[in-house]
């Protein structure tokens with residue numbers, strides 16, 4: 001029995017000290033000290049000993065149990081610190097490793113053009129203002145002198161929210177003229193860029209959502225020549241000195257007189273080419289002197305104050321600037337396209 005205990009002592013201590021993991025160590029504890037373990041098996045044989053032999057053997061057995069327990073504890077502490085070391089090693093941060101590269105986006109080409117235009121107007125003392133895309137028909141139409149029955153108020157052209165045609169997605173940024181006149185101190189110099197919505201089918205030059213930039217000046221003694229001079233300056237800043245413009249008479253209910261401004265095609269110099277569709281001129285914006293009825297409707301005396309306004313399409317400008325031939329590319333947001341700018 002003594003020999004059995006001796007050999008258990010040797011084999012168990014050796015196995016414990018060589019053990020590599022906490023799970024295996026637990027298995028060893030069960031194997032040696034458990035109810036069905038090897039030490040228990042030896043103790044079962046105590047019955048065969050004489051009464052004199054028993055106490056000494058009992059003591060040896062207790063000592064053996066204590067020593068195995070001690071070995072288990074010792075190994076457990078070692079394993080724990082080994083595991084910790086391993087974990088720290090694995091999780092160590094190597095500050096000399098090259099960092100992960102993130103794909104940084106950049107500004108959308110159309111917003112480059114918008115920022116350029118904003119800068120030009122800010123330089124001339126204009127403020128940039130923002131307004132609602134969900135608008136009252138009053139602001140989108142009535143206060144702009146667009147009467148009931150005007151074709152632009154048709155349900156086939158305009159996205160209405162309510163059957164009474166009172167709330168809609170603005171079809172132009174011109175309601176910003178009214179908001180500005182109703183809420184701001186005179187004189188007013190603003191531009192108001194933003195989205196507008198019309199029931200148009202998507203094609204290379206149309207989209208049910210597009211962007212306009214509204215511009216407006218109201219002050220004493222403002223004339224059509226201020227409008228022309230300002231817009232000529234803006235065009236020269238965008239397209240270069242000496243860019244030729246042309247103001248054609250037009251009609252808008254909220255301006256009088258009204259005009260459209262064309263620029264001479266910068267590609268062909270007016271001879272006619274694919275860029276200007278053979279016209280020699282590219283239509284850029286609608287404009288005019290703010291109608292006295294519109295001024296009066298906003299509580300501004302048209303005998304004292306006058307003003308001009310314009311509205312231009314931003315997509316068209318961006319298409320021209322970047323020689324993009326299809327407007328859909330502007331909105332599809334395919335990175336393969338956008339990356340090129």
Ligand code: PHE
Pocket residue numbers: 171172173174252255286287288309310311312
């Ligand atoms: N709102 C007009 C349009 O969408 C453009 C415009 C703005 C005309 C301001 C005159 C003055 O066509």
